Amino acid sequence: NAGVTQTPKFQVLKTGQSMTLQCAQDMNHEYMSWYRQDPGMGLRLIHYSVGAGITDQGEVPNGYNVSRSTTEDFPLRLLSAAPSQTSVYFCASSYSFGGYNEQFFGPGTRLTVL
Amino acid sequence: SQQGEEDPQALSIQEGENATMNCSYKTSINNLQWYRQNSGRGLVHLILIRSNEREKHSGRLRVTLDTSKKSSSLLITASRAADTASYFCATDGAGGTSYGKLTFGQGTILTVHP
Numbered sequence: 001n002a003g004v005t006q007t008p009k010f011q012v013l014k015t016g017q018s019m020t021l022q023c024a025q026d027m028n029h030e031y032m033s034w035y036r037q038d039p040g041m042g043l044r045l046i047h048y049s050v051g052a053g054i055t056d057q058g059e060v061p062n063g064y065n066v067s068r069s070t071t072e073d074f075p076l077r078l079l080s081a082a083p084s085q086t087s088v089y090f091c092a093s094s095y096s097f098g099g100y101n102e103q104f105f106g107p108g109t110r111l112t113v114l
Numbered sequence: 115s116q117q118g119e120e121d122p123q124a125l126s127i128q129e130g131e132n133a134t135m136n137c138s139y140k141t142s143i144n145n146l147q148w149y150r151q152n153s154g155r156g157l158v159h160l161i162l163i164r165s166n167e168r169e170k171h172s173g174r175l176r177v178t179l180d181t182s183k184k185s186s187s188l189l190i191t192a193s194r195a196a197d198t199a200s201y202f203c204a205t206d207g208a209g210g211t212s213y214g215k216l217t218f219g220q221g222t223i224l225t226v227h228p
Binding site: 035045058059101104105106107 | 145147149155156157158159162202204206215216217218219220221
């Protein structure tokens with residue numbers, strides 16, 4: 001199993017550009033999430049999904065869109081990149097069985113917006 | 115807002131010593147989890163403790179949970195240089211089914227000197 005994969009690993013954008021961060025998992029997990037991590041801070045939830053076709057906002061959703069057409073994939077779209085979106089982005093997936101929801105993280109995408 | 119607050123922010127010890135990190139949170143929870151992040155990498159799940167548990171062990175890790183004080187501690191015994199990493203607590207909010215929607219603390223940076 002590849003686990004959770006993310007592409008690209010690094011990306012540099014100019015202000016106003018759009019792009020999609022890809023995330024895929026092969027563990028048949030129902031739940032998937034996107035987080036951002038800024039220096040000296042923990043992870044903050046951007047969007048999450050409890051299954052194909054179902055998404056919801058997290059703590060910091062502004063400027064980002066998501067969709068979940070399949071169980072495996074959960075792409076994150078930046079609509080119009082801003083310098084404040086410079087961060088490291090992590091995708092995670094989990095199952096939920098009896099309240100045990102250990103999250104499996106991808107390796108991250110380091111994004112710089114100029 | 116960050117649900118979990120961790121202290122200390124940084125901890126420096128010698129190999130063989132024990133390391134203790136603390137986490138406090140604000141609202142009721144289903145479970146509390148601890149993760150490790152090596153520099154430049156994704157997060158790795160260490161241990162999960164449910165709200166009705168008070169202590170849990172996994173190898174050299176010991177986690178305690180005090181729901182009356184809304185706090186948890188992670189003890190790493192006989193630390194090794196390879197334990198050098200950032201450690202995060204994450205809480206899963208109460209109120210029914212968990213949706214893989216964790217709230218992370220800001221983390222403790224642990225440095226273990228050989």
